[in-house]
Amino acid sequence: MGVIENAIDTIKQMIIDGEFRPGQKLPVEKGLAEQLGIARSTLREAVRALIAMRVLQTRQGDGTYVTSLSPALLLDGMSFVADIHLHAGTGEFLHVRRILEAEATALAAARIPDDDLVVLGKLLDEAEGLAAQSEIDHGQLVALDQDFHSLITSHCGNAVLAAVIQNMSGRTVRARIWRGMTDPEAVQRTLAEHRAVYRALLARDADRARIHAAMHVLGVEESLTGSRSFGDADRE
Amino acid sequence: MGVIENAIDTIKQMIIDGEFRPGQKLPVEKGLAEQLGIARSTLREAVRALIAMRVLQTRQGDGTYVTSLSPALLLDGMSFVADIHLHAGTGEFLHVRRILEAEATALAAARIPDDDLVVLGKLLDEAEGLAAQSEIDHGQLVALDQDFHSLITSHCGNAVLAAVIQNMSGRTVRARIWRGMTDPEAVQRTLAEHRAVYRALLARDADRARIHAAMHVLGVEESLTGSRSFGDADRE
DNA sequence: AACTCCAATTGATCCGATGAATATGGTACG
DNA sequence: CGTACCATATTCATCGGATCAATTGGAGTT
Numbered sequence: 001m002g003v004i005e006n007a008i009d010t011i012k013q014m015i016i017d018g019e020f021r022p023g024q025k026l027p028v029e030k031g032l033a034e035q036l037g038i039a040r041s042t043l044r045e046a047v048r049a050l051i052a053m054r055v056l057q058t059r060q061g062d063g064t065y066v067t068s069l070s071p072a073l074l075l076d077g078m079s080f081v082a083d084i085h086l087h088a089g090t091g092e093f094l095h096v097r098r099i100l101e102a103e104a105t106a107l108a109a110a111r112i113p114d115d116d117l118v119v120l121g122k123l124l125d126e127a128e129g130l131a132a133q134s135e136i137d138h139g140q141l142v143a144l145d146q147d148f149h150s151l152i153t154s155h156c157g158n159a160v161l162a163a164v165i166q167n168m169s170g171r172t173v174r175a176r177i178w179r180g181m182t183d184p185e186a187v188q189r190t191l192a193e194h195r196a197v198y199r200a201l202l203a204r205d206a207d208r209a210r211i212h213a214a215m216h217v218l219g220v221e222e223s224l225t226g227s228r229s230f231g232d233a234d235r236e
Numbered sequence: 237m238g239v240i241e242n243a244i245d246t247i248k249q250m251i252i253d254g255e256f257r258p259g260q261k262l263p264v265e266k267g268l269a270e271q272l273g274i275a276r277s278t279l280r281e282a283v284r285a286l287i288a289m290r291v292l293q294t295r296q297g298d299g300t301y302v303t304s305l306s307p308a309l310l311l312d313g314m315s316f317v318a319d320i321h322l323h324a325g326t327g328e329f330l331h332v333r334r335i336l337e338a339e340a341t342a343l344a345a346a347r348i349p350d351d352d353l354v355v356l357g358k359l360l361d362e363a364e365g366l367a368a369q370s371e372i373d374h375g376q377l378v379a380l381d382q383d384f385h386s387l388i389t390s391h392c393g394n395a396v397l398a399a400v401i402q403n404m405s406g407r408t409v410r411a412r413i414w415r416g417m418t419d420p421e422a423v424q425r426t427l428a429e430h431r432a433v434y435r436a437l438l439a440r441d442a443d444r445a446r447i448h449a450a451m452h453v454l455g456v457e458e459s460l461t462g463s464r465s466f467g468d469a470d471r472e
Numbered sequence: 473a474a475c476t477c478c479a480a481t482t483g484a485t486c487c488g489a490t491g492a493a494t495a496t497g498g499t500a501c502g
Numbered sequence: 503c504g505t506a507c508c509a510t511a512t513t514c515a516t517c518g519g520a521t522c523a524a525t526t527g528g529a530g531t532t
Binding site (some may be wrong): 046117 | 240244248251252254274277280281282284285286288289291293307310311314316319320321328329331332335336339371394395396397400
Binding site (some may be wrong): 264265266280295296297298299300468 | 513517
């Protein structure tokens, strides 16, 4: 095994063993490099790999720190995977999201506080107001859509589940979905589905919430795979 | 934004744009560094980050290549996330796995070829033979368990779904589950659940397969969260 | 006590050199 | 002509040091 891979594993293990704890500051580069018996540039490459995994974080002039290591943080590299597979695998990612989001929405039905139900209602109102305009601001709709879904899933009681869903459709995918909705009717249908989910949550009805959430994502899936209007059909 | 982050994004974008395709060889380090206007060591740190994401791969003496970029490859960094959260978040990961594996098993009921059903049966026979010994080889059981589950989920018809499940319970988690089964009765129960899933698949009964798969993972969840026999209860 | 400013600390970036692994092309042999 | 072997060039791996830039913390001032 290479020196760098070795250093990466050593640092990882030190974290797993609790020698370095979340939020803790690591020794200075020179010191840590000597401790591991490697050159400073080599250590930097190892550190850089761990930064990419969101395990470490550096602040120039200050030091290198272990991140919070929260699932949400560590799993957010997944959105890049979703983005890079825009061409072929979008449907597969959405399928996973459908399975998880249906379940998370059902779980949230029993847990979401009344306050946040009010917020959801306001998000819906805002989105519907936006969609009624002659010039639809798709960027704003994407943001509202993201807020709506993540507010719900954040109350499913499982941080890992919420994080996976969040990253399952990356920002690029989500933006593309809404951008593809040139048909005003599709926008209306999507908003109606959102409201159906909202009503099920209001009624604290987990089963209805699950079904409406699944239906909603399924509608998105079909609008993407059904109508090949995205210019990617040329590749196998 | 830092020079390195810039380089990482540039290379990513070149891949997304198709300038660098899967399997393709990148320019030599010195050349690419000059092209991006950065020093070679800086480029190496960027490349190292992309290697950690499984986007690039280097072969000393040969060159740097773009990987296949398959979802299975890109998502396999997730298992590290699962491993690092052994202490607190195991239950949450298993919950996600339960949701996904139930669905994947149901999907596989209609798709798994007869040949692989035969293989599944053999895996079960082997595991049961192993469990009947006086000295149980837990390592071997873990391997068979992994083969059993991944053979099923690989036939769910969705590579992303299969990859996420595969990584949802990392090797460390899985090993720990089996190691925790000091009670021979628990081993027998687990094997019985495996066989129930197998029978449902044989009958091509998606609903039964889904329920038995969910039941199986749930049993594992409860054996972990119910009996705090893993020495991690000292941390909050 | 609060503020300003400077110096030490620390990561960011660059550079050049050497080592190690691989591929390639040529050469000798069958 | 084809194959096996070998020398060499190519390329990544690792190293050590130099300089730049950002942050911090304390000295000095008000």
